[in-house]
Amino acid sequence: MYKSIIKPILFLLSPEKAHHFTLVILKVMLAFPGGRWLFESLYRVKDKKLERTVFGLTFPNPVGLAAGFDKDGKHYKAMSALGFGFIEIGTVTPEPQAGNSLPRLFRLPADDALINRMGFNNEGLDEMVERLKKGHPKGRRW
């Protein structure tokens, strides 16, 4: 389904628009009653063999989302429904910055790859800290 339907639609958009569009769609789907449950049932794998304890933290599996995808910490709750063992947010800089001018993300279809020279666009450290304080009450796991 991805190759025959979803990918051709996403490829009608620029890579950066496709990134934002996908996140909006994911958030809408998760907001439907049962949406989060459905995604978690499909993508979360619970298996003790996959757990890893590193520096005193236990992760449900060793596959994480690398920094750069959720630069401002806006999407980690949505991404957690996809089964990642951990999510690294950022890069965030002390001051907000716009990043490089567009276009700054390029598809290399023959290589199934992207060239990314975003230039660390982000809303800055203070915004992210406030967002995390509001969105991540102490002790709650996403």
Ligand SMILES: Cc1cc2nc3c(=O)[nH]c(=O)nc-3n(C[C@H](O)[C@H](O)[C@H](O)COP(=O)(O)O)c2cc1C
């Ligand atoms: C602390 C840290 C911050 C990073 N920030 C970004 C970022 O803002 N944007 C980005 O495209 N990649 C960033 N990266 C690189 C990606 O997380 C990732 O390492 C890169 O896409 C290569 O992926 P790979 O290690 O799976 O090959 C960061 C990596 C680290 C360790």
